[in-house]
Amino acid sequence: MNDANLNDTQSSETMAAALDSVHEVKIGDVVKGEVLVIEDRQVIVGIEGTGVEGVVPQKELSSQPIETLTDAVKVGDQFDLVVIATIGNDKENGSYLLSKRRLEARKVWAEIEQKFENKETIKATVLNVVKGGLVVDAGVRGFLPASMLSDRFVRDLNSFKGQELELQIIEIEPSENRLILSRKALVEQERQAQLKAVFEKLLPGDIVEGEVARLTNFGAFVDLGGVDGLVHVSEISYDHINQPSDVLEVGQNVKVKILSLDQEKGRISLSIKDTQPGPWDDIAEKAPVGSTLEGTVKRLTTFGAFVEVFPGVEGLVHISQISHQHIATPNDVLEEGQTVQVKVLSVDPEQQRLGLSIKALQEKPAGAKDSEQEDVAPSDYEMPEEETGFSIGDMLGKALDEK
Template sequence: MSEEMKEMTNVVTLNKGDIVKGRITKIEDSQALVDVGYKYDGVIPIGELSALRVENVADVVSVGDEVEVKVLRINDEEGKLILSKKAADAAKAWNVLEQRLQSGEVFEVKVADVVKGGLVADVGVRAFIPASQVERHFVEDFSDYKGRTLRVKVTELDRSDNKVILSQKAVLDEEFEQKKQNLLHSLQPGEIREGTVRRITDFGVFIDLGGIDGLAHISELAWHRVETPAEVVREGDLVKVKVLKVDPARGRISLSIKEAQPGPWAGIGQKFSPGQVVTGTVKRLVPFGAFVELQPGVEGLVHISQIANRHVATPEEVLEVGQEVKVKVLEVNEQEKRISLSIRSAEADARRRETDLFAEKQQTHGTGVTLGEMFGDLFKKK
């Protein structure tokens, strides 16, 4: 049998609508030639290469590539065999997409183009990812998404309308929820964690612990009184927090920044000792005395009997909130967080120092003024 006869017996039979495999033999400006085993090569016009708009044939196929194509038209008299890769891809894609929709499968797609309202990808058919379904957060500009690979799920299919909707946000939401539940069940009250300040409100701070936010109430930000959270932290700050309470059912975590730090009373006995005179601020007035703040979070009590060198019926007679006063430390009890103070003793010490200084000057220089003339009113009993 001649070679020509052998070739003719090996020629496949084709009908319009058949889907066959072939190999790319040549690439031209507006088409690709394909050997499908027929009498002559078929042609894939550039518009039949992909479900998306194609500028260059070489962007989709290369010589030697094996492809599946659908027969659109056969004309042996003209020697024309028109094929479509797009139609063959679509026929297979719809079945795959339907399976993925039912199973909830996560798969990867490459963003082919950025259009008004979202992104476009080729999944055998044209697929659309709405802007609201790209990320969990708002994205203002999608221009740099072209060429990116996204992990998506099929959320909507309509074969009759050639409609395919994908969502990366659905994938991210599921992963976030799983991560959130894992973290919620791993957190234990009392443990110390690191987190990032994500949002500041009037009532506290939301801190990201690595996938889930916990709330540090304004009362848990510092050992001293905080008027606004912005006094203590800023968005983006990395902070240590103590887990106070975890409620997995409601997805809530209570945190404390102050509890993760040494308390204001830690080592207070080394900072203040009996006999020391320091400056403080009157914070509260009560019937039995006044509480004076020595440092943020540390207040000592000036008993009413220690306010002045005379009888005082109420602290308000002598003091007011916010007033700065000199106090003498009488006693420090770090364990019980208690400090006893005296304004009267601090003033007496100041008078003695003034007297001693005057006496010293008298001995050195001599003056005609007596101590009684200088400080007579101070020593009058009231």
């Protein structure tokens, strides 16, 4: 064999060996690619061990949005890719459509499936608010229904946008890219732990600080550190208020007194007004005997009129102290809501009673005859008390006892 024939034989063997070393590329294969060219919206890579090239579109480079390709990759970078399609029919020189994003997603799905089987939780960042819930990024896209976001109704889903949440896996189907998640049970568990901690450190009578979490028509819910307590509308202020939003707003810091704790039902009753000076504090200085005050008629009864002289402070004007003229009932000369001037006849801070008189500030008409209870202070009457805080004697007058 001459030298020419020998060289041809060696060349053929080298070519055959080279061809044998080229691996056939199939859809679904995981290959290694090296960045050769960075174009406008795609990257050209050489597929290692094949002698052919592939194309990676910009959207297939990462699950995260990429604004500029050169910020994400550079010539010479190498990374694993999955073959998702062929481009053209030339097997030797043809290109392949490749994806880095889908290969990463495949690994993430495998990890999530493993956690699902082990009943583990995952962490995901809220991307968008859509109809019915939240779209989250857990390495792959997942869906968190609004009904599974919390153990109570959430009005503003947008407040969760951008937050990283710990979530339970409810349903998973990688082949359909379906991942359903829930936060409800975790919130419930956390709330129970917080509730237990609160009940362990608080006692009735304690005064603590909290933040107004929610307002309703019947009261305000105050966050005591992950656990809400209720301030009933009657415990917000000594002044009469129509609704809590008149004096409170969500996010406001307030001092509250613990009224009661019911660990079994998870209820905490609170009071704001009990942390404030009471309307009867220093009443002897605010309403000394003999002083004149302006008040509003709040209630009329057969025995007299209750007049509010300070917010939360009512005094009794006995029927005998309403007019110099004889009247059958207080309704003859007074009506609820009317503004009147009264004179303080007696003050009892401990029993929270004020004896008041209207007629003491009026000139006695000529020839008028006073009732038999003239200038008798209601607090001097002695009879059993009722829920008004005044005795029945306050209501009827000492003259009945004398008779």
